[in-house]
Amino acid sequence: MSAPITLYDIPSTAPGNAWSPNVWKARYVLNYKGLPYQTEWVEYPDIELLYAKTGTKSHLTKRDGVTSHYTLPVLHDASTGAVISDSAEIARYLDKTYPDTPTAIPLGTDAFHYAFNDALENKFGALCQFTVVTTFSILNPRSQGFFRDTKEKNTLDGRTLEEAAPKGVHKEKEWARLRNDFGKIDAWMKEDKYFMGDVISYADFSISGWLLWVRIIYGADSEEWKDILTWHGGRWGAL
Amino acid sequence: MSAPITLYDIPSTAPGNAWSPNVWKARYVLNYKGLPYQTEWVEYPDIELLYAKTGTKSHLTKRDGVTSHYTLPVLHDASTGAVISDSAEIARYLDKTYPDTPTAIPLGTDAFHYAFNDALENKFGALCQFTVVTTFSILNPRSQGFFRDTKEKNTLDGRTLEEAAPKGVHKEKEWARLRNDFGKIDAWMKEDKYFMGDVISYADFSISGWLLWVRIIYGADSEEWKDILTWHGGRWGAL
Incomplete structure (x- = not known):
């Protein structure tokens, strides 16, 4: 059933x-x-x-x-x-x-979760430019055509996926910016394991979703993922 | 004493x-x-x-x-x-x-308050362009010179305070954007009076600080303040 x-x-x-x-x-x-x-x-x-x-x-x-x-x-x-x-x-x-199951958005943090998403989108939006070509490469052919067409038309102002991917010095600079953005979240969380301290919440699932994406898209053996694992005391791999 | x-x-x-x-x-x-x-x-x-x-x-x-x-x-x-x-x-x-006094940042919301500030700065940053000339006008002469010099050099790229203030169609557009930004916060808070629902927190003091600023800078009888009072069911004046 x-x-x-x-x-x-x-x-x-x-x-x-x-x-x-x-x-x-x-x-x-x-x-x-x-x-x-x-x-x-x-x-x-x-x-x-x-x-x-x-x-x-x-x-x-x-x-x-x-x-x-x-x-x-x-x-x-x-x-x-x-x-x-x-x-x-x-x-x-x-x-x-399902009120008898563990709460994803604890009481009193509903508006905070919206603000959190808003703040995070400003930061992890930078990730998309790195992953756009790799994301394309793992899709099935039917989705690939649609993905390329809509991305290039709607968000890349006519540039191709390959043209939009950062390269050389620009790539290094943008990767450093991404690390810096993760650094802000690290600073917000201080010594806490979870975003709310001892309590697991949707905020943790949200950060984890982004991280898992990078690991899947690049692969666990990629330079990119191994680099992220060294950031901020190894916090991101642990999460 | x-x-x-x-x-x-x-x-x-x-x-x-x-x-x-x-x-x-x-x-x-x-x-x-x-x-x-x-x-x-x-x-x-x-x-x-x-x-x-x-x-x-x-x-x-x-x-x-x-x-x-x-x-x-x-x-x-x-x-x-x-x-x-x-x-x-x-x-x-x-x-x-002073742990025996009411808590401004309730347990578990420390990182959320950072994310909230981050999200809010992206929004209310737009307010500064409207208030920069009026802020200047209410300062004492010693502060006025310093305020003008540092603002024009550090944040206005050499434009004067008066040049930087939005005018005409641009002003209307920016004011609409500000209303839209307040609208997002209104949507986050849904029917709640306070940002955390029934609990007062620093998030409320933060929003109130911005609002009070507008009321003081423009005056309670100004068109600008009266306009804000009509936004989103009168939520902002009530807060």
């Missing part, structure tokens, strides 16, 4: 299949809560169709501020009929619907 | 004297905790001297990333000998030193 909860994710050729940082955030929440679920794989060109079919509401717009932006994760809960997009909204839904 | 705690603030010609949003944040914390303190007034050109005299450590650097940036508030606590700069660090110090 299938579990009532379905998590929709984007497939890849990477070992273990799942790679998307935002879907990983929702998956961490489901695992933390111990809720059974199954994964359904949706190629990029089919995400909009999934939204239409399930009546999912899009929280995001493209850069024009008007056109809907269709992203995963989407979670469908057959026991309530709810269909939710956005990993943080999924965490909120699961906290509310 | 004087209180052991002294809060250093920048004087002005505005009614009530105190106007600096960052000093107000620290003052809100002191008032919330019910700790007695006195205010000492320091003109802009004397802030660096205060740091030297009291051995205060500067947390900030100018845009070059190297030169120390001397700002108020500074808090001196004669009962412990501590001298602290930065309003959030003052809140942390007071929470730790």
Whole structure:
């Protein structure tokens, strides 16, 4: 018998299949809560169709501020009929619907989690320029064409993925900036293991989602991942 | 007999004297905790001297990333000998030193408060362009010269304060952006009165400090303040 909860994710050729940082955030929440679920794989060109079919509401717009932006994760809960997009909204839904499971967004930290996401997007946005070509390379052919077309048109102002990837001195500078951004989060957390001190929260799943993404995209043996493991007392590998 | 705690603030010609949003944040914390303190007034050109005299450590650097940036508030606590700069660090110090008073940064939200400040600076930074000329106009002459010189050299790339103030269509657009930024915070807080729901925290004092600043700088009867009072269900005036 299938579990009532379905998590929709984007497939890849990477070992273990799942790679998307935002879907990983929702998956961490489901695992933390111990809720059974199954994964359904949706190629990029089919995400909009999934939204239409399930009546999912899009929280995001493209850069024009008007056109809907269709992203995963989407979670469908057959026991309530709810269909939710956005990993943080999924965490909120699961906290509310399954109050006997461990809380992802502890009481009083709801607005803080929005502020945290806002601050983190400003920082880890820099990661995308490094990973865009490698992400492309692990997708299935159907998704590759869609990914290249939409990225180059919507976020790279017509440059190709390969042109947009930082190179040489610029690459070194941007990588140093990324390390510096991680350094700020390290400073915020001081000696704490988790973002809230002793308590695990969605903030930790969010940082972990980004980190796992880098490890999957580059590979655990890559120079990039090994470099990150040396940053800030080895905090990121431990997390 | 004087209180052991002294809060250093920048004087002005505005009614009530105190106007600096960052000093107000620290003052809100002191008032919330019910700790007695006195205010000492320091003109802009004397802030660096205060740091030297009291051995205060500067947390900030100018845009070059190297030169120390001397700002108020500074808090001196004669009962412990501590001298602290930065309003959030003052809140942390007071929470730790006076554990029997109400907590400004509740347990588990320390890193969140850093993330919150980071997110807020990206938003309310836009306010400075509107208030720079008006702020100048309420300072005492000794501070006016210093304020103009350092702002024009360090943050306005040689433009005058008057040149930097947004005008016409650009002003309308920037004001709409500010309203939109406040709208994001409104959306984060949902129906809650305080940032943490039922619990007052430094996050509320921080937002209030920015709002009070606008009211003092423009005046309670100004078009700008009256406009803000109409935003997002009147939430900002109520706070």
